[in-house]
Amino acid sequence: MKKTIAGTEIDVNEEGYLADATQWNEAIAAAIATEEGIGALTDAHMKVVIYLREQQAKGASLTIRSMGKSGVVTTKELYDLFPGGPLKKSSKIAGIPKPVGCI
Amino acid sequence: MSTPDDKQPVKKMSIIVSRGSLDGIYPALIMANGARMEGIEASLFFTFFGLNALANKTLDHLKVSTVGNAALNMAMPMLGLPITMPFPTVMGAIPGVSAFATHLMNKEMEKLAIPPVREFLELISDSGGKIFACKLAMDMFKLKKEDLMDRVDDVLTVGQFYEESAGVGTHILFT
Numbered sequence: 001m002k003k004t005i006a007g008t009e010i011d012v013n014e015e016g017y018l019a020d021a022t023q024w025n026e027a028i029a030a031a032i033a034t035e036e037g038i039g040a041l042t043d044a045h046m047k048v049v050i051y052l053r054e055q056q057a058k059g060a061s062l063t064i065r066s067m068g069k070s071g072v073v074t075t076k077e078l079y080d081l082f083p084g085g086p087l088k089k090s091s092k093i094a095g096i097p098k099p100v101g102c103i
Numbered sequence: 104m105s106t107p108d109d110k111q112p113v114k115k116m117s118i119i120v121s122r123g124s125l126d127g128i129y130p131a132l133i134m135a136n137g138a139r140m141e142g143i144e145a146s147l148f149f150t151f152f153g154l155n156a157l158a159n160k161t162l163d164h165l166k167v168s169t170v171g172n173a174a175l176n177m178a179m180p181m182l183g184l185p186i187t188m189p190f191p192t193v194m195g196a197i198p199g200v201s202a203f204a205t206h207l208m209n210k211e212m213e214k215l216a217i218p219p220v221r222e223f224l225e226l227i228s229d230s231g232g233k234i235f236a237c238k239l240a241m242d243m244f245k246l247k248k249e250d251l252m253d254r255v256d257d258v259l260t261v262g263q264f265y266e267e268s269a270g271v272g273t274h275i276l277f278t
Contacts, residue, residue, distance in 0.1 A: 063216050064140055065226060075229035084142035086230075102137055103216050 006031040017091070017098050021056065024095030032093045038082060041093070045081055048073050052094040062087065063103045114272030115144035117264070121278065123152030123161075124168040125205055125220075129212075131278045132156075132223045139230040144273075147227070148264050150237035154244060157236055157251040162220050167204045169195030175204075221252065228254035235259045235267070 001019075003012045006027040011019035016032070018024055026041075029049060033041050041049070051072045055062055064087055068075035082089040087099050116138045120131045131147060138145040155161040169175060170192055177184030194200060209219070218226060228234055236251055236258045248258055259267065268275055 061216070064136070064230065065216055065218055065222075068226065068229070075226055079139070079230050085140065087140055101216070102133060103218075 013098075015092075015098060018095040021053065021095050024053070028095065029093050032095075036089050036092060037084070038089060038093065042081075044073070044077070045090075045093075048078065048081060048090050049094040052090055052096055056094070056096040061101060062091070062099050063101050065103055111272060113138075113143050113274055115146070115268070115270060115274070117146045117148065117268040117273055117275045119264075119275070119277045120147055120149045120153035120156065121151045123155030123165070125165040125208065126167050126172075127278070128153065128156045128165060128220065129217070131276075132220070132227065133217070134276070135227050135232050136223065136230065139227065139232050145227065145232040146235060146267060147232065148235045148237060148259065150240045151243075154236060154240055154246060154251075156220055156224070157234070157255055158246060159250060159252055162224075162252060165205075165220060166201045167208050169201045169204050224252060224254050228256075233267075235264060237261070237264070 001012050001014060002009050003016070004010070006025075008023075008025075008028065010023050010028065013019055016035075018028075026046075030041055033039065033045070038045070048067075051070060052062065060066070064075065064078070067073060067078055067087065073081070078086045078090070091097070091099055116134065118131045118135055120128060122128065135145040135147050149157050155165060167175075169190065172190070172192075172195070175190040175195070176186050177188040177190055178186040195204075217223070224234060233256045234254055236246075236248070236255055238258050238260045241247070241258055248255065
């Protein structure tokens with residue numbers, strides 16, 4: 001599925017997650033954040049987003065628990081930064097696939 | 104996700120935890136944490152033997168129930184045997200067997216990144232989930248709030264728990 005985000009045509013799945021993480025850039029992140037009701041992305045948001053992309057590139061499985069232990073963000077901060085589904089929303093903004101784990 | 108008018112979203116899960124074995128407690132913790140991950144509010148209300156999961160003296164040593172657990176089979180404690188082979192209750196009564204089954208299950212859960220009970224409660228608390236203890240059960244087991252782990256938000260009566268659960272889109276789940 002094609003979608004125009006921040007003036008660029010991007011491949012997304014039906015839930016709006018980027019199909020190809022390499023098509024991502026910061027303008028796209030900002031546009032998705034607005035769409036998800038997160039608002040303007042701060043440095044704290046971006047630290048999480050960059051970390052998610054690094055971990056995804058390494059093939060690590062991402063969980064709320066592993067995020068809280070990452071040293072990048074605490075569990076509380078993650079929930080405050082991305083209210084209403086922290087891992088799902090941060091992953092979407094980071095342009096990586098929707099997390100599939102239950103933890 | 105789209106929500107048609109006839110599909111009211113779950114807004115809050117109020118989960119009652121009445122059992123105190125490892126296998127009795129984990130499903131509730133997983134459901135509560137999963138709710139928070141989806142942006143759904145979550146409350147846990149621990150009553151009767153469920154208080155084992157909150158009492159500092161017991162919560163790090165919860166065991167799988169190997170006696171009188173008809174659903175337990177030889178595959179369940181990850182012994183690698185078929186799921187159709189029942190776990191004999193007589194065997195479960197032998198000292199050390201429950202501890203061994205617990206050890207196997209804990210190892211398996213660690214592989215799946217499921218945290219130990221104390222860490223799981225901290226995770227749920229950090230994520231904004233609420234942890235409550237039942238007043239009547241506390242009185243019955245002669246427990247005080249200071250006997251419970253530090254993330255317990257409050258000790259509630261049944262009435263207070265229902266008040267706490269008020270709201271359209273709240274679901275109350277008994278485990």
